[in-house]
Ligand SMILES: CC(=O)N[C@H]1[C@@H](OP(=O)(O)OP(=O)(O)OC[C@H]2O[C@@H](n3ccc(=O)[nH]c3=O)[C@H](O)[C@@H]2O)O[C@H](CO)[C@@H](O)[C@@H]1O
């Protein structure tokens with residue numbers, strides 16, 4: 391099994407190009423099911439989750455081909471299968487996002503339940519409740535969601551009692567082809583929701599209000615193919631900025647979208663970084679200083695993103711002072727803490743908070759990646775630990791970071807993939 395070997399690294403320096411956002415690309419790829427003709431997507435990152443999505447769509451009958459660079463062409467005109475099997479869904483929870491589009495376009499869908507994962511139980515009740523309100527018959531049987539509707543889904547006024555990115559996306563896609571108007575209340579406001587809405591509108595949908603907590607969708611009878619460029623990955627951007635910060639470095643992220651990162655950039659400024667932004671770039675300069683600890687609490691956008699929590703815990707481990715990090719979205723998202731402790735971090739877990747007392751120096755160790763962002767936090771810690779850190783189970787990392795070790799090497803990090 392492949393691992394990453396990281397040795398104490400100098401202050402990171404230079405420029406890094408940010409890839410398209412995994413969490414925007416995944417729903418956008420699934421949205422192609424709704425179209426009658428070919429969709430061409432640009433800036434689609436080369437990731438394991440994207441390969442899984444292509445396999446899932448190909449299983450339904452979508453013809454997929456990679457174009458030049460980061461282009462992906464999806465032709466949904468010959469879809470003839472409505473089942474997403476457990477084999478694929480279990481490796482990628484976002485597979486549940488085929489449910490709304492299949493049901494809206496073909497009146498039926500069988501999608502394996504994603505089940506829990508390392509970071510939490512992650513139920514899909516809001517996805518199912520919303521589709522029921524739109525007239526779908528939904529049965530859960532033998533681990534599968536079996537959904538059908540006579541004729542078209544009907545527009546509905548849906549109140550979600552938890553802010554859910556995935557449920558907002560699934561229901562927005564279903565409503566795009568429903569009969570009549572839908573309003574999604576307490577909708578998620580993440581930039582990836584706005585990106586999906588923009589893409590759907592490019593396909594001929596009538597979605598307004600994305601980016602607010604009330605999204606209105608006027609259903610249309612058909613959607614056509616489109617050309618759409620996926621948003622830059624704000625979590626990848628934030629990860630490189632934190633990596634630069636812990637090493638006291640100076641890094642510029644190119645092809646980025648700084649306006650999607652406001653709260654993360656504020657926290658980095660609090661940590662002592664000098665941050666500069668332009669239209670599509672963001673730079674961080676620590677001027678060689680050690681970061682200062684920060685306190686933060688994760689919450690839905692525009693709050694601090696849970697997908698950046700582990701990286702900031704890693705920064706607090708080596709920062710000056712004590713920082714309290716509170717996780718409010720997922721009930722089990724501190725799996726990186728015991729691994730960071732193995733590297734000498736002084737962290738105590740108190741309920742859903744991690745209290746980190748920064749130490750001057752971590753020590754390299756063999757550590758286990760338990761999920762995607764936990765993997766990133768262990769790499770960040772490894773950059774400033776004394777000696778060698780070996781990160782095992784990096785298949786989690788490959789789900790969501792494109793060529794991370796190459797990009798870090800380009801910035802001067804001592805990191806390599808070993809088998
Ligand atoms: C592919 C993708 O975009 N993944 C992101 C998406 O995941 P995902 O869409 O799965 O996360 P949600 O926003 O749905 O989850 C937020 C909270 O709502 C709960 N919940 C969700 C659905 C539901 O039906 N019932 C329910 O109770 C979840 O258990 C969790 O506690 O948003 C998360 C929160 O920003 C991010 O960490 C993930 O990176």
Ligand SMILES: C=C(OP(=O)(O)O)C(=O)O
Pocket residue numbers: 413483484697762763790
């Ligand atoms: C939790 C994440 O992804 P997913 O929802 O695909 O598991 C993530 O991107 O950090």
